[in-house]
Amino acid sequence: MAAPTLEIKTLGLGLRLSSKGASNRLTNRSLRILFTRASRCKTTSTMLRPRLSKDSSAWESVIGLELHAQIASKSKLFSASKVQFMAPPNSLVSHFDAALPGTLPVLNKRCVEAGVITAIALSCHINKRSLFDRKHYFYADLPSGYQITQQRVPIATDGQLTFTLFDEKRRHDPTRHRVRIKQIQLEQDSGKSLHDDVNHETLVDLNRAGVGLMEIVTEPDLSSALEAAAMVRELQLILQCIGTCDGRMDQGSLRVDANVSVNRPGDPPGVRAEIKNINSIRFVKNAIDFEIARQTELLENGMEVSAETRSYDLKLGETVPMRDKEGKQDYRFMPEPNLPPLILYDNATIHTASDARSVVNIDEVRGRLPELPEAKRQRLVKDYGIRLDSAVKLVNEDGLVNFFEAVISEDRERDPKKVVNWLETELLKSLNDHDLPVFKSPMDPTKLGELHDLMTKGAISANIGKKLMAEIFQGDSRPITQIINEKGWAQITDRQELNQLCEQVLKKDQALVDSYKSGNTRVINRLMGEVQKMTQGRADPVITRDILTDKMTR
Amino acid sequence: MYHLVMSRRILSSCILVLQATNQRLCSSNGGLHPKEPVIDEQTIQRLERLALVDFNNVAGIQRLTEAIKLADQIQMVDTTGVEPLDSVLEDRTLYLREDEVTEGNCAEEILQNAAKTCEEYFVAPPGNIPLPPKPVARYDGHQSDEQDCS
Numbered sequence: 126m127a128a129p130t131l132e133i134k135t136l137g138l139g140l141r142l143s144s145k146g147a148s149n150r151l152t153n154r155s156l157r158i159l160f161t162r163a164s165r166c167k168t169t170s171t172m173l174r175p176r177l178s179k180d181s182s183a184w185e186s187v188i189g190l191e192l193h194a195q196i197a198s199k200s201k202l203f204s205a206s207k208v209q210f211m212a213p214p215n216s217l218v219s220h221f222d223a224a225l226p227g228t229l230p231v232l233n234k235r236c237v238e239a240g241v242i243t244a245i246a247l248s249c250h251i252n253k254r255s256l257f258d259r260k261h262y263f264y265a266d267l268p269s270g271y272q273i274t275q276q277r278v279p280i281a282t283d284g285q286l287t288f289t290l291f292d293e294k295r296r297h298d299p300t301r302h303r304v305r306i307k308q309i310q311l312e313q314d315s316g317k318s319l320h321d322d323v324n325h326e327t328l329v330d331l332n333r334a335g336v337g338l339m340e341i342v343t344e345p346d347l348s349s350a351l352e353a354a355a356m357v358r359e360l361q362l363i364l365q366c367i368g369t370c371d372g373r374m375d376q377g378s379l380r381v382d383a384n385v386s387v388n389r390p391g392d393p394p395g396v397r398a399e400i401k402n403i404n405s406i407r408f409v410k411n412a413i414d415f416e417i418a419r420q421t422e423l424l425e426n427g428m429e430v431s432a433e434t435r436s437y438d439l440k441l442g443e444t445v446p447m448r449d450k451e452g453k454q455d456y457r458f459m460p461e462p463n464l465p466p467l468i469l470y471d472n473a474t475i476h477t478a479s480d481a482r483s484v485v486n487i488d489e490v491r492g493r494l495p496e497l498p499e500a501k502r503q504r505l506v507k508d509y510g511i512r513l514d515s516a517v518k519l520v521n522e523d524g525l526v527n528f529f530e531a532v533i534s535e536d537r538e539r540d541p542k543k544v545v546n547w548l549e550t551e552l553l554k555s556l557n558d559h560d561l562p563v564f565k566s567p568m569d570p571t572k573l574g575e576l577h578d579l580m581t582k583g584a585i586s587a588n589i590g591k592k593l594m595a596e597i598f599q600g601d602s603r604p605i606t607q608i609i610n611e612k613g614w615a616q617i618t619d620r621q622e623l624n625q626l627c628e629q630v631l632k633k634d635q636a637l638v639d640s641y642k643s644g645n646t647r648v649i650n651r652l653m654g655e656v657q658k659m660t661q662g663r664a665d666p667v668i669t670r671d672i673l674t675d676k677m678t679r
Numbered sequence: 680m681y682h683l684v685m686s687r688r689i690l691s692s693c694i695l696v697l698q699a700t701n702q703r704l705c706s707s708n709g710g711l712h713p714k715e716p717v718i719d720e721q722t723i724q725r726l727e728r729l730a731l732v733d734f735n736n737v738a739g740i741q742r743l744t745e746a747i748k749l750a751d752q753i754q755m756v757d758t759t760g761v762e763p764l765d766s767v768l769e770d771r772t773l774y775l776r777e778d779e780v781t782e783g784n785c786a787e788e789i790l791q792n793a794a795k796t797c798e799e800y801f802v803a804p805p806g807n808i809p810l811p812p813k814p815v816a817r818y819d820g821h822q823s824d825e826q827d828c829s
Contacts, residue, residue: 199778206783214799215789219782223789235778256765263731265803320805328800331789455729460765465773483775 189345202337203230224269249284279310524563531570
């Protein structure tokens with residue numbers, strides 16, 4: 126019989142504590158965790174402006190996200206002008222993008238494929254027949270006065286995304302969450318407006334106008350800012366993995382709008398406010414946290430939350446009402462008359478297509494789907510026996526999994542756990558210090574494998590290993606063995622030599638020896654430190670410790 | 680003679696079809712023409728704001744009323760079970776273009792019709808400027824608010 130579990134969903138924190146065997150009793154430990162967590166939550170909220178009353182933990186929050194992912198294609202959705210992040214203003218604009226009369230939209234095949242691959246990766250139901258519509262509103266960066274989108278029948282519906290939420294302090298087990306994806310639709314991006322407040326005018330650049338976007342709408346299944354941030358991160362990894370979007374929130378390739386509302390447990394969801402244009406994962410968490418706190422404070426003081434659109438001001442760390450929003454918009458949706466329905470085929474129906482090469486075959490696209498991040502993590506844990514959070518770190522860094530697998534495949538004797546450890550700590554640290562991505566690392570898998578082997582065999586100590594890493598990252602391209610020889614960094618493993626060194630250290634610091642003998646065994650670390658200083662870090666730590674302990678306990 | 684008999688039979692069957700169609704056509708609204716639409720002040724102001732079309736004068740409102748009356752005739756037809764047609768292209772194949780860059784790089788051309796530009800940017804007002812509220816012309820034959828078609 127399975128041990129009975131008690132699940133407490135801590136409100137607004139998205140954690141599930143399971144207290145096995147406690148039946149209906151709250152154990153002291155789980156109670157303590159619950160309250161320290163809740164109080165920590167309160168501490169962070171009091172750092173923000175709104176002041177919360179004592180029972181702030183009696184509110185639930187409901188969050189839904191709308192993400193706009195720019196499709197990684199060479200040309201735009203309905204025109205053949207280039208897609209590029211930075212370019213001279215209005216240089217990537219065709220006549221259609223500028224909405225000049227007489228131009229017509231022509232759909233980009235790559236964008237359709239991108240939509241289909243994304244839908245498959247998110248386990249969506251794909252509509253074999255989808256329609257395009259016009260959404261009308263006036264703004265300077267929308268030259269035609271309407272955006273071509275898919276409002277009635279989008280390309281995909283009813284999917285899901287699962288992700289794991291890790292507790293940063295490692296006190297609780299990671300929790301799995303599932304968010305339902307309401308729909309994925311293809312639509313056009315608008316141009317960019319630069320507001321010049323000095324001259325009271327707006328400068329408009331249409332380079333971005335017409336770029337293909339996938340709008341991914343989730344159901345309001347999220348219940349905390351942390352969950353939302355984790356979900357966005359997982360989606361970012363998936364999109365980067367399948368290559369449909371580079372996921373760079375800092376460049377605007379991935380934009381998040383959050384719909385947030387709070388309610389008391391048991392009540393239906395409250396009035397929701399929309400936070401637009403969040404452009405980093407950290408801000409996703411901060412903005413939603415702030416908004417939940419703001420709404421909670423309003424409701425606790427008997428005021429109402431207004432259904433408005435807000436934006437996140439990163440300087441203030443707050444959400445502020447957005448300017449230029451004119452009440453409830455009527456978008457006057459109408460079918461796009463210039464585009465027939467988009468028909469997608471699969472292996473069963475491809476023979477009915479007039480030209481099999483110029484249509485999108487869902488099954489063919491599905492065959493090209495690469496290994497998704499979650500599958501990759503599970504495989505790494507299973508095949509190499511590493512921990513799940515190590516697998517998470519590997520998958521998190523672009524190119525690191527390939528690096529790791531290359532090191533292991535060169536020499537199957539290498540212990541994956543030790544290799545992963547070195548990658549997670551030293552390699553990532555060096556890469557970060559020099560601001561390099563994995564594929565630009567001066568240390569390639571072969572060299573790292575060599576270094577790892579030298580350390581495992583005892584030819585050099587871990588300290589020297591770190592020094593070597595630093596050397597190589599500084600630009601030293603000599604072979605490792607050459608550096609070791611020339612710098613005299615080989616590890617001292619000769620017992621006699623170490624014996625002499627230890628004797629010297631012990632003679633110098635009689636006080637420490639006495640301290641050790643009187644029971645303070647931790648001073649051995651200081652003695653070790655002395656030995657390492659004398660040998661520039663070359664002493665074999667295991668043997669040295671052994672000798673020191675031996676000498677002092679005699 | 681034979682032709683006459685044939686054509687009479689065809690004629691009578693045509694009449695039967697027409698009568699049947701007429702029955703179907705007039706069934707949903709009881710065969711009555713829909714009522715004359717009345718457009719109120721709020722609707723006119725809202726439509727002007729949404730579509731940015733200046734029709735707030737007697738002639739404009741009259742034309743809109745006629746247009747709605749024309750379109751309303753569809754309510755006389757029984758459309759149960761009939762899918763709306765939104766494009767005569769619905770049976771055509773949607774052509775998918777290969778992902779190649781063949782357009783763009785013509786900033787000068789794009790900007791040449793703009794009223795105001797600044798260093799290759801279009802210059803626009805700082806935000807949407809709301810329409811000034813205007814009194815709505817009365818379409819009741821009074822002719823009091825005279826034309827100011829701008």
